[in-house]
Amino acid sequence: MQSQFEPLICTKRIDETADTTTFEFKKLDDGLFEYKAGQFLTFEVDVAGEVEYRAYSLSSTPSKPESVAVTIKRVAGGKVSNYLLDHLQAGIALPVMAPAGEFTIENNQVTPDILLMSAGSGITPCMSMARWLLDTEQKVNIHFIYSARSETDIIMFSELESLNQQHNNFQLSFILEETDNCEFIAGRLDVINFTQLVSDVAGKTIFTCGPTAYMQVVESLAESRGFDMDLFHKESFVPEVVEEPEQSDNGVKYQVVAPQYGKSFTINAGKTLLDALEEAGVPIIGACRSGVCGSCKCKVTGNVESSSSATLSAEQIQQGYVLSCSSKVTSDAVVEL
Ligand code: FES
Known part of the structure; x- marks a missing residue:
């Protein structure tokens, strides 16, 4: 491999x-x-x-x-x-x-009015976008809205301030839980300060990244304002804690063969292909385990149900490649890495 x-x-x-x-x-x-x-x-x-x-x-x-x-x-x-x-x-x-991910300006529907909304370490992809948009002189207006606990928790504070001073098309707003400085908005992102910061959402694009709860607030605020959700983009590789009910496999098992590694094993229906390959000792890498990084890609001959094919090209899908962390076989199968 x-x-x-x-x-x-x-x-x-x-x-x-x-x-x-x-x-x-x-x-x-x-x-x-x-x-x-x-x-x-x-x-x-x-x-x-x-x-x-x-x-x-x-x-x-x-x-x-x-x-x-x-x-x-x-x-x-x-x-x-x-x-x-x-x-x-x-x-x-x-x-x-290699770099991966679909949370990009090029891969999504975007308008020239961009809201980059982040909290905590979720600032990183938004900072990358802001730096790139400004550095390459794209014809856009950027409103960078960042939430943190206090002024000393603002990541890349001085660079953000200087971008704000240097570029007419860059607007900066901080929302801080603990502050008595009137330059900042005190509290957490809510309907009042969001409306104050963004009086008209029409024609804007939102990119958001941060803790799951923060992104849910951004999403529901956008929805409540009648935002065009085709223009709402959130980073999804932050693993979300979802309590999934135990799936019953009704005792159904399939035979899986990985000839490159001399492995043949049975897999319970309902188990992900990644889990089964790992248990069988096949050297496959499951980095994100949530269908976004592409590390667990493998080629399957047989029937598969997949919940994500995010990093795969149409050609790879045609050839039978799947993301094993997001796939379950529904027949006997042969797997190649
Ligand atoms: S482990 Fe990242 S896509 Fe499967």
């Missing part, structure tokens, strides 16, 4: 706030990066002998292709994020998958 990972070397750490750091990377051969603003990278990280995979949105702009950057915030129980914050230094290389 050809490796989907390429080593990138960390070249710089920039502390953004007390708990958030930007890490810059370059290729070992100094090659250029190609990606779209809003995409993410999936890192392979060895944490105390256990290999973990995590996706982080790029905060850098594709218009400066010599390097890429991700911005990582410390979170309670965040095994990989906290490990990287504590251990990743300039000079250390990590295996990283």
Whole structure:
């Protein structure tokens, strides 16, 4: 199996706030990066002998292709994020998958009036979009609305302020839970401050990223204002905690063969193909486990039901490729990586 990972070397750490750091990377051969603003990278990280995979949105702009950057915030129980914050230094290389993700300006319906709405570390893809739109002098108006706990928690504060001063088409608003500075809006995003900030939603496009609860608020505020939801785009790789009822497989089993690895096993209907392949010892990578990163792609001959094919091209789907984390076989099948 050809490796989907390429080593990138960390070249710089920039502390953004007390708990958030930007890490810059370059290729070992100094090659250029190609990606779209809003995409993410999936890192392979060895944490105390256990290999973990995590996706982080790029905060850098594709218009400066010599390097890429991700911005990582410390979170309670965040095994990989906290490990990287504590251990990743300039000079250390990590295996990283090619940039991926559909949360981009190019892949979505967009108008020239763009609202970039983010909270906490969700600022990263919005920052990448803002940097790219301004750097390449796109003919758009950007309103950047960022929510944080306090002024000291604003990530990339000074850069945002200078973008605001330098560009007439960039408007900046902060909503802070704890503030007595009248330059900022105090509290959390709600119907009152949203209406105050965006008096007319007609003709605008929203890109939003942040904690799931925050994005739900943005979505319901947009809906309540009669927003054209074709122009509403939210980052979806943040795994959502959904309580799914246990699925009964009624005892149905199928036979799956992975000839490249000499594996043949039965799979209970209702189990994802990724889980079954991992249990059988097939070396497949499930980085996001939510159908957005593409790392678990495999080719299936047989019948499959898939809930996501987000990163697959029409040609790959035609050839039988599926995302195994989002697929269940519904017949005996042969799997190739
Ligand atoms: S693990 Fe990311 S798409 Fe399946």
